[in-house]
Amino acid sequence: MAEQQEDDFKSLPLPERFAHKNWKVRKEAYEDAAKEFDNAQTEQDSVVRQFVNDSSLWKAAVTDSNVAAHQDALICLCSFLNIAGTQGCTRTRGVAIAPLVEKGLTSTKPAAKAKALEAILLYVELDKADPVVEELLPLLSHKLAKVVAATLSCFTSIFHDFGTKTVDPKPVLKALVKVYGHADKNVRAEGQKLTVELYRWLRDGMKPLFWNDLKEIQQKDLEALFESVKNEPAPKQERLLRSQQAKAERQVAQAAPTEEYADDDEPEGAFEPELLAINVFEKIPKDFQERISSTKWKDRKEACDDLFAAVNVPAIEAGSFDDIVRPLAKCMKDANIAVVTIAANCIEALAKGLRKDFAKYRSTVFEPMMERLKERKASVIEAIAAGLDAVIGATSLSDNLETLLGYTTNKNPQIKLEATRLVTRCLKSTKTAPSIPDTKLISDAALKSLTDAQETLRTAGAEVLGVLLKIMGDRIMNTHFEGLDDIRKAKIKEFSDSAEVNSKYRPKAAPAPKAAPAPVAKKHIGKKPSTAAPRKAPAAAAPPPREESPPPTPQPKPVARPGGVPRPGAPGTGIGRGIRPPGLAAPGKKLPAPSATSNPGSPRRPARLPSPTEDEPPPPPKPLGLGRGLTGRALSKPVAAPVDVAPAPPPAPAFDAAKEAELEDLRIEVERLRTSNEQLRSDQIKLSSQINELQNQNAQLIEDHTRDVLSIKAKETQLVRARSEAESAEQTSSQLQREVERLKRELGRIGRANSPRPESFAASANDIFPDPNGPTNRSQQRNSVPASPNGREGKENMDAFESKRLSPPSSRPVSVAIPSMARKNSNPMRSPARPMSMMYRPQARAPFADGMRDGDGAGNTLDGDARSSGASSQASNNAQTNGGGEQGVESWKRAAEVTQNLKARIELMKARQGHLQRG
Known part of the structure; x- marks a missing residue:
């Protein structure tokens, strides 16, 4: 009964058995399906297609709850994937991979785990x-x-x-x-x-x-x-x-x-590295553009530091880096060397990360970096050099060679030296040997460096040539070394021996082997038709006759040929053009004779043999002689040709001797021209080296001359400035001297004014305070007043004097106000009559005069002296009260006014005294 049930289960289709509740049925189904898949021929079999179309069957199979059935299910899946191909893989992996890990790789059965892993690897392999x-x-x-x-x-x-x-x-x-x-x-x-x-x-x-x-x-x-x-x-x-x-x-x-x-x-x-390319834009700060354009160098340096931290990765995803590369190129001109260094590091990281994608940014950064090589600081030079190496490594040497060699002749020696060293590093690191034209460009630039005035640049040029020699070989480089002395060649050889390069020049000689089969084909063509290729036939048939020639050829015939040498004129007779070589026609001079003779074999051989062998020396008659001779003797040619080759070589030397002599002369001439050409070339190189040295010396002299001219101009400018300063100082000194002299004169005048004679003061006192008993009529008093230069003014002064003299004593306080009035009278242009009329009033001094009337006039003198001293003290007080600068000048003016007033009073008193004495 059980066997009948099993037979009933086997009669079910495989998809139904895969989903059966009984694990044994499923297990048998997995086994039967695996056998079907192993026996299937292609993925188009019906058993395979039904499992490809219904992928849900595998989801249930790889998650089977029974351990034994699950293991068979995994085996069945591997068999299915091996035959199902890519289509079966893509249809089923979405439902099978996760269950394979969760149920298969975590299984306790090693076999089940191995099959689950194999199934996953098959999913990878198939697609x-x-x-x-x-x-x-x-x-x-x-x-x-x-x-x-x-x-x-x-x-x-x-x-x-x-x-x-x-x-x-x-x-x-x-x-x-x-x-x-x-x-x-x-x-x-x-x-x-x-x-x-x-x-x-x-x-x-x-x-x-x-x-x-x-x-x-x-x-x-x-x-x-x-x-x-x-x-x-x-x-x-x-x-x-x-x-x-x-x-x-x-x-x-x-x-x-x-x-x-x-x-x-x-x-x-x-x-x-491109496998792990990273998107660095996510790490670059958003405010990079603002910070890199800041006026503060610290902000620019910090921006470059943040950028370097973002781009310093093995590989960078391609993108638009124009907004980043342009500021970095601008930073190469930055005044701060710290900014230049970190910017060069950023360029190096970008070039190494982008590699070939950095080629479009090369022109933006290459020249600014080369220009910055003039920097003297070693750390900056190292950073820029590393950046340039990365830029050239991202592109190629040939892409940068023209620009790079242009900087090897730069005016700045530092740029020239670093550019030459960069060429050396590029040659050592390149994996592709430079082409012949590029080699010539590099060699010419390096040869110019050998004649430079600086020893370091000469050494760098020799190293370039040494590395080139290691890459290109002696045969190519020896042409560039012509004209160099042994010392320089030895130095270049030394650098070549010690250089480590990654490339080696190998000339392409592929066409040479292909040219060899061509002559073989021509030989076959020449053997078939004798008339079609007359020139080829002797060449092809030449080797066999040489093998057969020794037995049949008689030795006496070469003896007869010297006798026939004078026969070169025979071809002109027109008897037979096919028998032009005269040396072989010695047996008979007529062509028909050989056929009529009793021994036709011997004459025919000489007649037939010369035609193919002796055609070769004279090319023009060759086609004619071969054509007619071969057609006339079609049957005998194959026999005669092998025998004829032996005698043929002797006449060739006669023609070869002349040609060899001519060739020898030509060789001598070519050798002479070659030696003269080499001599001229060496002379040209020497002259060019001398020209370069003279140009360098001339440039140095021009620099020295320019430096001297600039120093002379600077000193002349200093002299002109010093002369102008000296002249201004002299003018200032003379002005001060004149001012001092003027002040001395003023002081002398003031001193003289402040010390009047005693008798003048006594006379003035008597004049001002006359005796009351003296004449009192108005006429005498009017006469006693001195005449003024201006008569009208003197009269007015006199009238004022009389009126004030008769004024009551109550007006005496006016005498007390004399100092203040003198102080107010600061205008030196005023007439001296007014102060006299104001200061010396008889009414003001009347009581004093009455008291001193009986005296000897001493009171008048004392009074005059007191007034003078009062005026002087008042002037000095006014001078002291005015301090500094303009006040000092004003005080001097006032002192001068006081002095003039005193002088005017003294003159007035003297005139009055003289008038009184005369009266």
Whole structure:
């Protein structure tokens, strides 16, 4: 009964048996399906197509609850994938990969685990790895730690078999940070294994993606693990995709090289940075443009520092970096060397990260960096040189050669030296040998450097030539070394021996072997028709006759040929053009005779033999003689030709001797011309070197002359300035001297004015205070007043004097106000009569005069003296009250006014006294 039920189950279709409730039925179904898949011929078989079209069958199979049935289901899936191809892979991987990890890789059965891993690797092999990685990455966040560990182990196997070029490692590397923060130690251990496997392929190039996000202790643990694989050789891909397998088969069919990966798209063991290209725009500060354009150098330096931290990665994703490269090129002209240094570092990082994509920015930064090489500070030069090396490495030497060689003749010696050193570094690092024209350009520039005045530049030029010699070889470079002395050649050879280069020039000589088969084809053509190729027939038939010639040829015939040498005129007779060589016609002079003779064999041989062999010396008659002679003797030619070759060579020397003599003369002439040409070339090189030296000396002399002229002009300017300053000082000194003299004169006048004679004061006192008993009539008093230069003014003064004299004594306080009135009278242009009339009033001095009437006049003298001293003291007080500057000048003016008033009074008193004495 049980057997009947089993037979009933086997009669069911496979899809129904795959979904049966009984695990045994499912297990048998998996086994039967695996056999069907193994026996299928193509993916178009019906049994295969029904499982391709219904992918849900596999979702239930790979998650079978029974352990035994589950293992058979995994075996069946692997058989299906092997025959189903790419279509079966793409249709089923979306429903099968996650269950394979959750149920298969976490199984306790090693066989089931191995089959589950094999199925996942088949999904990668049949199509590509990216969809499989996308299906596996979400499982790294699974709530079960064993599923996360199984996923990491699966990633390790995928990278180990297919490599990092087939499988993109960036998504996995970015997810590793989360793995190292997992609580389960098994997960962290599997993460370390995966990291070590990636390190085998990527080395330190993978660190920028996740290394800085790890803890220090985690970094140390990983570094210790890296030491175990650091010295291993570069790994190679162990398992190929189906597309790669097809390419390899095509290459084998086409007899291509039997390397593992001949196509550019196939993986290589070496790490290529573009696999881990990073988008650096996310890390560049948003305010970079504002900060790089700031007027403060610290802001510019900080902006470049932040940019360097963002772009200092092994590979950078391509993008528009114009807004970043242009400010960096502008920073090459910055006055602050710290900004220049960090900007050069940024350019170096961009060139290394972008590589070929940096070629479009080369023209923007190359020339500013070359111009900045004039800097003297070593750290700046090193940074710029490293940036230039990276720029040229991102492009090629030939792209930059013309611009670079232009700077080897720059006026600045520092730029010239660094440009020459840059050429040397580029030649050492390039992997492609320069072309012949580029070699000539570089050699010419280096030869100019050998004649420079600076020893360092001469050494740099010799090093360039030495590296070129190592790359290009002696045969090409010796032509450039003509005219150099032995010392320079020895130095160049020394640099060549010590140079380490990455390229070697190999001339292309491919066409030479292909030219050899052509003559062979011509030989076959010449043998078939004798008339079609008359010239080729002797050449082709020449070797056989030489083998047959010794037995039949008689020795006496060469003796007869010297006698026939004078017969070169025979061809002019027109008897037979085919028998032009005279030396072979010695047996008979007439052509018909040989046929009529009793011994036709011997005469025919000489007649037939010369025609093919002796045609060769004279080319013009050759076609005619061969054509007619061969057609006239068609049957005998094949026999005569082999025998005729032996006698043919002797006449050739007669013609060869003349040609050889002429050739020898031509060789001598060519040799002479060559030696003269070499001599002229060496003289030209010497003259050019002398011209260069003279030009350098002339330039140095011009610089010295310019420097001397500028120094002379500077000193002349200083002299002119000193002379103008001396003249202004002399003028100031003379003005001060005149002012001092004037002040001395004024002081002398004031001193004389303040010390009047005693008798003048006595006379003035008597005049001012007359005796009351004396004459009192108005006429006498009027007469006693001295005459003024202006009569009217004197009269007015006299009237004023009389009226004031008769005024009552109550007006005496006026005498007390005399000093103040004198102080107010500051105008020196005033008439002296007014102060006299105001200051000396008889009424004011009347009581004093009455009291002193009976005296001897001493009171008058004392009174005059007191008044004079009062006026002087008043003037000095006024001078003291006016302080500094303009006040001092005003005080001197007032003192002068007081002095003039005193003089006027003294004169007035003297005149009055004289008038009284005369009266």
